[in-house]
Amino acid sequence: MSAVNPPSLTSSLSFRLGTLGTVATTRFTAALEERGLKPKHVALLAALDAGAASSQLELAQAMGVAPSLVVSMADQLQALGAVARERDPADRRRQMLALTEDGRALLHECAAQAHAIDAELAAALSPAERESLRRALGVLAREAGLPVEE
Amino acid sequence: MSAVNPPSLTSSLSFRLGTLGTVATTRFTAALEERGLKPKHVALLAALDAGAASSQLELAQAMGVAPSLVVSMADQLQALGAVARERDPADRRRQMLALTEDGRALLHECAAQAHAIDAELAAALSPAERESLRRALGVLAREAGLPVEE
DNA sequence: CTCAAATGATTCGAGCCCTGAATGATTCGA
DNA sequence: TCGAATCATTCAGGGCTCGAATCATTTGAG
Numbered sequence: 001m002s003a004v005n006p007p008s009l010t011s012s013l014s015f016r017l018g019t020l021g022t023v024a025t026t027r028f029t030a031a032l033e034e035r036g037l038k039p040k041h042v043a044l045l046a047a048l049d050a051g052a053a054s055s056q057l058e059l060a061q062a063m064g065v066a067p068s069l070v071v072s073m074a075d076q077l078q079a080l081g082a083v084a085r086e087r088d089p090a091d092r093r094r095q096m097l098a099l100t101e102d103g104r105a106l107l108h109e110c111a112a113q114a115h116a117i118d119a120e121l122a123a124a125l126s127p128a129e130r131e132s133l134r135r136a137l138g139v140l141a142r143e144a145g146l147p148v149e150e
Numbered sequence: 151m152s153a154v155n156p157p158s159l160t161s162s163l164s165f166r167l168g169t170l171g172t173v174a175t176t177r178f179t180a181a182l183e184e185r186g187l188k189p190k191h192v193a194l195l196a197a198l199d200a201g202a203a204s205s206q207l208e209l210a211q212a213m214g215v216a217p218s219l220v221v222s223m224a225d226q227l228q229a230l231g232a233v234a235r236e237r238d239p240a241d242r243r244r245q246m247l248a249l250t251e252d253g254r255a256l257l258h259e260c261a262a263q264a265h266a267i268d269a270e271l272a273a274a275l276s277p278a279e280r281e282s283l284r285r286a287l288g289v290l291a292r293e294a295g296l297p298v299e300e
Numbered sequence: 301c302t303c304a305a306a307t308g309a310t311t312c313g314a315g316c317c318c319t320g321a322a323t324g325a326t327t328c329g330a
Numbered sequence: 331t332c333g334a335a336t337c338a339t340t341c342a343g344g345g346c347t348c349g350a351a352t353c354a355t356t357t358g359a360g
Contacts, residue, residue: 007258007261007262007264007265008196008261008299009192009193009196009257009260009261009264010196010200010291010297010298010299011284011288011298011299011300012261012264012265012267012268013174013264013267013268013271013272013280013283013284013287014174014175014177014178014264014265014267014268014271015174015178015264016284016287016288016290016291016296016298017167017170017171017173017174017175017271017287018171018174018175018178018189019171019291019296019297020167020171020287020290020291020294020296021167021168021169021170021171021172021174021175022171023167023294023296024163024164024165024167024168024171025164025167025168025171027164028164028165028168038346039168040346042159043159046158046159046160050160055308055309056308056309057307057308057309065347065348066347066348066349067308067309067310068309068310068311068312068347068348068349069346069347069348070309071309071310071311072310091307091308091355091356092354092355092356093307093308093309093354093355093356094307094308094309094355095308095309107159108157110159111157111158111159111162112157114157114159114162114163114164114165115157115162115164117162117163117164118162118163118164121163121164121167121290121293121294122163122290123293124289124290124293125286125289125290129286130163132282132286133163133283133286133287134161134162134163134166136275136279136282136283136286137163137166137167137170137283138161138166139274139275140166140170140271140272140274140275141160141166141169141170143271143273143274144170144173144271146166146169146170146173147160147169148160148161148166149158149160149161150161188317190317205337205338206337206338207336207337207338215318215319216318216319216320217337217338217339218318218319218320218338218339218340218341219317219318219319220338221338221339221340222339241326241327241336241337242325242326242327242337243325243326243327243336243337243338244326244336244337244338245337245338
């Protein structure tokens with residue numbers, strides 16, 4: 001009975017992260033639907049808010065997506081009045097994006113939605129457990145080169 | 151300075167689960183590529199191994215995907231010799247799937263891959279921290295109705 | 301100063317993944 | 331016994347993303 005179990009797939013961190021990530025993203029997507037947004041749009045807003053980048057190309061690199069995808073997302077966010085877009089005077093090839101006031105407010109609402117989903121997902125955890133889970137994931141995210149604010 | 155930070159998106163559990171889930175899945179997908187498998191194929195093998203279901207419809211429900219998707223996955227896994235497929239004698243509409251010996255071996259190899267990725271992802275955590283992270287995620291997964299073996 | 305090469309943005313076509321509708325086979329129930 | 335229900339299967343379509351091609355602008359070599 002001291003034999004080590006063969007490592008099962010569902011006991012792995014990777015599998016649990018993958019499946020829970022899907023659940024979290026699905027719920028977040030549903031919550032965003034009424035605003036006409038997708039998670040990536042919100043990620044773009046968050047990247048701008050964090051000052052991670054300002055030109056579209058830099059944004060694409062920071063987010064790990066194709067530059068062409070940033071174009072269409074920026075189009076939509078601009079149409080919603082969430083971002084302002086203007087050419088860099090110093091290099092007119094670059095499109096500079098900036099959060100508007102409305103954009104910042106929108107981002108905060110979306111962040112609040114995310115935290116509401118957190119509460120559902122982690123309902124079975126004590127506040128202390130939830131906090132240390134959040135922190136541990138922050139370490140992994142930072143290690144993986146993902147955006148992490150504290 | 152005692153003011154509470156406005157809840158940022160990237161500090162949320164949901165966001166971290168979503169992004170880390172993508173990273174984990176991407177790496178797992180890459181590791182699986184040489185075998186011609188996708189994560190969903192492995193999830194199907196795991197569901198069979200766990201005895202979660204045996205008919206294709208039950209499998210689809212257990213996995214949360216369309217029955218038609220199970221058809222094509224079962225086709226491929228059968229072609230690889232990982233699953234055996236036969237009509238239920240008691241109800242010949244039902245297709246029963248079962249893991250073959252090769253299928254079980256394949257699943258174990260894939261699980262080992264997942265655990266190798268775990269080690270990369272959680273390299274910055276102590277063994278104890280890693281274990282409590284794994285356990286906390288197990289609680290959330292169980293709560294969310296996801297497959298969890300211990 | 302000039303022009304070819306490099307760079308950023310944009311458009312657009314292609315590929316992948318998944319779903320839902322339509323169909324066929326089989327079983328169930330009045 | 332036959333119409334309704336159920337399971338499997340096929341297939342066309344939609345959503346999401348990328349990469350190639352194109353246009354505007356800048357840079358650097360001469």
